[in-house]
Amino acid sequence: DQQVKQNSPSLSVQEGRISILNCDYTNSMFDYFLWYKKYPAEGPTFLISISSIKDKNEDGRFTVFLNKSAKHLSLHIVPSQPGDSAVYFCAASPGYNAGNNxxxxxxxxTSLAVNP
Amino acid sequence: SAVISQKPSRDICQRGTSLTIQCQVDSQVTMMFWYRQQPGQSLTLIATANQGSEATYESGFVIDKFPISRPNLTFSTLTVSNMSPEDSSIYLCSVGYLAGSSPPTFGQGTRLTVV
Known part of the structure; x- marks a missing residue:
């Protein structure tokens, strides 16, 4: 049973436009969420995170939105660049606030392709 | 954040043999984590490697199959024992706490193919 779901295996956008990557989760105990980016033959690289006490976190071109009632988060990349082409992973922590660190x-x- | 060197980066192994993956960190860390990503699957935590004590394994993973060593605060190894084609995966080591100042950092991974 997949507790963290990224329903779009792939996404293609034009350079300069917005990329929106979505993530849904089922466990209401999840209280800390991270996005990682992964290039081929490399390990995942941390991108941005958000705690459940917030609904938005922004870092440069990257913004993560959290909708707790819908158990949904999204990563927005604006503007998208060809170097953003990678696989993006959503990850969740059960019990961060309870000390599960x-x-x-x-x-x-989700595999993102940004086309020049 | 910590820099992790993991090797080998890839290997092709015969079934029934074992492979040891090494993970070297450029700073001292209390815990190191080993993950597996099977084809088409998400990353799954195998075990947490503590220096000076036995590793803590997640449900579905056992020490006989995935023995782990942690001889000091900068190094760990994961062995995949008696391999079968089902063990073909990417194996990753990671350091870092969610509660710390840096989020989890990963090595570049070991792509293992068992034939």
Missing amino acids: RKLIWGLG
């Missing part, structure tokens, strides 16, 4: 539950990833 290590275990992450991961989605399957």
Whole structure:
């Protein structure tokens, strides 16, 4: 049973436009969420995170939105650049606020292609 | 954030053999984590490697199949024992706490193919 779902295996956008990557989760105990980016033959690289006490976190071109009632988060990349082409993973932590500071539950990833 | 060197980056192994994956961190860390990503699947935590004590394994993973060593605060190994084609995966080591100042960092991964 997939507790963190990234329902779009792939996404293609034009350079300069907005990329929106979506992530849904089923466990209401999840209280900390992270996005990672992964290039081929490399490990995942941290991108941005959000705690459940917030509904938005922004870092440069990257913004993550959290809708707790819908158990949904999204990553917005504006403007998209060809170098953003990678696989993006959503991950959630069960019990961050309760002291569980290590275990992450991961989605399957969305492959983003930004076309010049 | 910590820099992790993981090797080998890839290997092709015969079934029934074992492979040891090494993970070297450029700073001292209390815990190191080992993940597996099977084809078409998400990353799954195998175990947490603590220095000076036995590793803590997640449900579905056992020490006989995935023995882990943690001889010091900067190094760990994961062995995939008695391999079968089902063990073909990407194996990753990671350091970092969610509650710390840096989120989890990953090595570049080991792509294992068992034939």
